Amino acid sequence: MTVVGNRSAGRNGWAQPDHRPAPAHETEAQTAVGAPRTTGASFHDMWRDLAPIGRNTTTNGYRRYAWTEADADCRTWFKEQAQNRGLTYEVDRNGNQWAWLGDPTAGDAVVTGSHLDSVPDGGAFDGPLGVVSSFAALDELRARGARPTKPLAIVNFGDEEGARFGLACVGSRLTSGQLGVAQAHELRDADGLSLPRAMERAGYDPDAIGPDPERLARIGAFVELHIEQGRALADTADPVGVASAIWPHGRWRFDFHGEANHAGTTRIEDRRDPMLTYANTVLAARKKAKLAGALATFGKVGVEPNGVNAIASLVRGWLDSRAADEETLAAVVGEIERAAVERGQRDGVDVRVTRESFTPVVEFAHDLRDQLSGLLGGVPVLPTGAGHDAGILSASVPTAMLFVRNPTGVSHSPAETAGEDDCLAGVAALAEVLEGLACH
Ligand code: HGY
Ligand code: MN
Ligand code: MN
Numbered sequence: 001m002t003v004v005g006n007r008s009a010g011r012n013g014w015a016q017p018d019h020r021p022a023p024a025h026e027t028e029a030q031t032a033v034g035a036p037r038t039t040g041a042s043f044h045d046m047w048r049d050l051a052p053i054g055r056n057t058t059t060n061g062y063r064r065y066a067w068t069e070a071d072a073d074c075r076t077w078f079k080e081q082a083q084n085r086g087l088t089y090e091v092d093r094n095g096n097q098w099a100w101l102g103d104p105t106a107g108d109a110v111v112t113g114s115h116l117d118s119v120p121d122g123g124a125f126d127g128p129l130g131v132v133s134s135f136a137a138l139d140e141l142r143a144r145g146a147r148p149t150k151p152l153a154i155v156n157f158g159d160e161e162g163a164r165f166g167l168a169c170v171g172s173r174l175t176s177g178q179l180g181v182a183q184a185h186e187l188r189d190a191d192g193l194s195l196p197r198a199m200e201r202a203g204y205d206p207d208a209i210g211p212d213p214e215r216l217a218r219i220g221a222f223v224e225l226h227i228e229q230g231r232a233l234a235d236t237a238d239p240v241g242v243a244s245a246i247w248p249h250g251r252w253r254f255d256f257h258g259e260a261n262h263a264g265t266t267r268i269e270d271r272r273d274p275m276l277t278y279a280n281t282v283l284a285a286r287k288k289a290k291l292a293g294a295l296a297t298f299g300k301v302g303v304e305p306n307g308v309n310a311i312a313s314l315v316r317g318w319l320d321s322r323a324a325d326e327e328t329l330a331a332v333v334g335e336i337e338r339a340a341v342e343r344g345q346r347d348g349v350d351v352r353v354t355r356e357s358f359t360p361v362v363e364f365a366h367d368l369r370d371q372l373s374g375l376l377g378g379v380p381v382l383p384t385g386a387g388h389d390a391g392i393l394s395a396s397v398p399t400a401m402l403f404v405r406n407p408t409g410v411s412h413s414p415a416e417t418a419g420e421d422d423c424l425a426g427v428a429a430l431a432e433v434l435e436g437l438a439c440h
Pocket of ligand 3 (some may be wrong): 115125127160226388
């Protein structure tokens with residue numbers, strides 16, 4: 001396998017020392033419109049160009065939030081990749097970007113892609129690996145002289161992480177009708193700016209947003225490549241796996257209302273301290289989830305008035321919970337809520353819980369999953385606890401996912417990494433899959 005990457009290009013998240021591609025392994029691809037020289041070089045060049053966008057130089061994590069400047073730079077990058085290759089570029093009514101090889105209206109299209117936005121201080125791979133690999137796989141197909149009999153498209157779904165407006169997969173949810181227009185209008189960022197106003201400021205027409213069944217009807221299959229966010233592949237000989245399912249998951253906002261008072265003069269027995277109730281709820285979440293074999297995380301918290309010498313009046317914590325099945329998930333969240341309310345009664349704290357989002361279990365299309373696994377010579381098939389646009393789309397079109405090995409399993413962190421060889425194995429696998437689905 002030819003290895004790409006170059007540490008001197010910047011802190012780009014690579015797990016291994018870098019080497020330029022060996023010229024002897026290169027395949028000329030000059031015949032295609034604007035196609036770069038080789039798959040490896042094309043991957044490397046794209047990765048290098050994308051790497052600095054939205055990276056915080058203090059934490060080395062990415063802050064690519066929807067409809068911000070960093071997001072706009074990522075979107076410009078996508079548009080240029082499409083145009084450099086002579087692909088038909090379009091932005092759909094929900095702001096998702098598409099790059100087409102072939103007629104976008106012909107139907108039965110084979111679509112690949114992922115997202116370019118990030119969680120706060122996210123890693124380099126979650127999302128971008130799928131988009132970069134998609135363009136590189138297309139280059140590989142062109143280098144091979146493959147002749148697609150169906151339209152091929154690469155998509156960058158907007159706002160997959162929901163880092164700014166709190167709801168994940170906004171672009172794919174709107175397109176598939178799983179997020180209503182009225183609900184989308186209610187989404188607000190931490191400064192109170194609504195999603196439509198943020199889109200407008202970024203130069204998009206928020207009045208256009210809504211379901212796009214015609215677009216979905218033109219897709220015959222969607223395949224998203226993604227870094228694995230766990231270690232199921234880490235100790236295997238397989239750099240690539242195929243997804244079987246996504247655990248049901250959701251986000252719940254817990255509001256703990258207490259009473260602000262002086263930290264130095266309020267007797268312990270007179271306090272109504274929501275921080276105490278919150279802290280106990282965090283511990284309860286951990287315990288209940290562990291007992292049920294589920295996951296529960298309070299990773300985001302807001303405190304009012306947030307003064308060091310004042311008891312808080314309000315603590316707002318967001319629970320992310322996931323489980324293998326919906327029954328277990330509902331039971332775990334119910335137990336956490338009960339624990340919070342009970343503790344709140346002892347603390348004189350009022351607890352209110354709001355479900356902000358819920359994604360049911362996703363079982364990827366068995367036929368497509370088996371087809372992919374077969375095309376790739378029987379690679380492992382594995383479930384994941386992470387959400388993806390592919391999961392949202394699976395309700396509307398046959399959908400599958402490829403996972404690329406993650407040696408540490410770390411994700412949603414600047415420490416997220418993948419080996420260069422594994423990334424190129426992912427590109428090769430995706431090219432195999434696209435050829436299998438679109439060229440025969
Ligand atoms: O939160 C998730 O599971 C995903 O990475 N968006
Ligand atoms: Mn993610
Ligand atoms: Mn992702």
